[in-house]
Amino acid sequence: MNFQCKNCGGNMVFEPKSGKMFCQYCKSFDSETKTGDRSVTVCASCGGEISIDTNVSSSQCPYCGNFLVFDERLEDNLEPKEILPFSITKEMAEETLKQVFKKRTFAPVGFFSKESFKNLKGDYVPFFLYDYNTVTEFDGTGTKSRSWISGNKEYTETSYYHLIRKMRAGFSKVPADASYFDDQKMDTLEPFPYDRLKQFDPKYMSGFYGYIFDAPASSYEPRVKGRISGAVSRLLSESYAEFNGVRADVNETDFGLAKSEYVLMPVWEYEYQYKDRTYLCYVNGVTGKAVGEVPVSKKKVVGYSLFFGTVVWLLIQAGMLILEVLA
Numbered sequence: 593m594n595f596q597c598k599n600c601g602g603n604m605v606f607e608p609k610s611g612k613m614f615c616q617y618c619k620s621f622d623s624e625t626k627t628g629d630r631s632v633t634v635c636a637s638c639g640g641e642i643s644i645d646t647n648v649s650s651s652q653c654p655y656c657g658n659f660l661v662f663d664e665r666l667e668d669n670l671e672p673k674e675i676l677p678f679s680i681t682k683e684m685a686e687e688t689l690k691q692v693f694k695k696r697t698f699a700p701v702g703f704f705s706k707e708s709f710k711n712l713k714g715d716y717v718p719f720f721l722y723d724y725n726t727v728t729e730f731d732g733t734g735t736k737s738r739s740w741i742s743g744n745k746e747y748t749e750t751s752y753y754h755l756i757r758k759m760r761a762g763f764s765k766v767p768a769d770a771s772y773f774d775d776q777k778m779d780t781l782e783p784f785p786y787d788r789l790k791q792f793d794p795k796y797m798s799g800f801y802g803y804i805f806d807a808p809a810s811s812y813e814p815r816v817k818g819r820i821s822g823a824v825s826r827l828l829s830e831s832y833a834e835f836n837g838v839r840a841d842v843n844e845t846d847f848g849l850a851k852s853e854y855v856l857m858p859v860w861e862y863e864y865q866y867k868d869r870t871y872l873c874y875v876n877g878v879t880g881k882a883v884g885e886v887p888v889s890k891k892k893v894v895g896y897s898l899f900f901g902t903v904v905w906l907l908i909q910a911g912m913l914i915l916e917v918l919a
Contacts, residue, residue: 594636594660595624595798603637603658605799608678608877613795624795632662647771650716650794650802661794661802670804671854674789677796678714678858678877685712685860685875692882693873699886700866711863714800714877716856717773720809721765721786722816723851728824730757731842734835755832763820765853768812770805773859774872775815780883781876784857788878792856802856809852817847 595604595613602617604624613624628636632644640655649665652658666672680688686709693699702708734755739748765786769778790796824845832838858877863870866887873884 593626593628593663593794594658595795596627596637598623598625603798605659606677606796607799608681611677611679613798624798628660632664636660647803647806648801649804650797650800652801659798659800661797663794665804666792666794672718672792672856673853675716675792675796675856676784676786676789676858676878678800679788680858680860680875680877680880682712682714682860684880685862685877688875688880688882689862689873689884693884693886699888703864703866703886708864709862713861715773715859715861716797716800716802717778717859718770718803718805719767719855719857720770720805720812720816721767721853721855722763722809722813723765723853724763724817724820725848726759726761726763726820726824726845727848728757728759728761728828728845729842730755730759730828730840732838732840734832734838736835753835755835755838757828757831759824759828759831761824761827763823766816766820767857768816769857770807770809770812770854771803772806773874777872777874777883778859781859781874781881783879784876785878789855797856800858805854809850809854813850816850820847821845 596602597604597615597618597620599620600615600618602615604613604615606612607614610621612621614621615623633641635642635653635656635658637653637658637660638656640653642651642653642655644651644662648662649670650659650661653660689712690704693703732755734753735750736753737748737750739746741747767782767784769775828843860875860877862873862875862884864873864887865871869887871885871887873882873886875882
């Protein structure tokens, strides 16, 4: 399906700046109506046959340019419970990338060009959010030491303590991206403002690319548990921070039953092809936080080296001339 304007029939997309549906042709707001069939092989606007990867839930028609949302890939267990709409516009994402990476002196000239930024696109990345109520049991030994000097001798007294801890900790909405996107980069883009999540509505996807999860929620639990284990360890360490040389005899965490929720998160993706490699940068579609890789132009490196080498040579020659004059 696609979203057509009731006034002119143009393709309507979600506009992050206003938070409303916007017609790209007559410039009207909130006048959308759903049209087209449920097929993912035929464009609902022009009827052109399209080829879409199995993990794509919204895309752009290569023939007419209209944005399409594929109903049948957003139903039953594939339907997200909530969605976090974009609030950062494409223009804002471009400016963010320029500001964040402007110090990369050796980036190719074309990296920030208007032509290259045509490859900047908005993605709705599938995430699972997990809730856990953990119970950690700890049994170990901790020490405290004090030293003093009496006469000509230094004495040290070490006291041993039996440490017992039973800690309950709740974790809400711990995220894990469930897609082909790089896990580390998606983790770095966090946090997302979960208080701004909205009940899922496909209209938010019009104008953007959407993806569905690659595997069920249980597949991502080990990674999430690893993140939670780190947080539990830090909390536990704080409880016995006054002790030295703590040794654990028992340190076990029960994660209980997890509650998971399937949601879509907004991410601007910038793809830049340089030589034989693809470089990717990402911008959080709500907070504007950016992460990515920037290629290094060998021509720039050589150019800067020659320039500064010439400057140094000229300074040396000037210094020698001054010495000769003084002599």
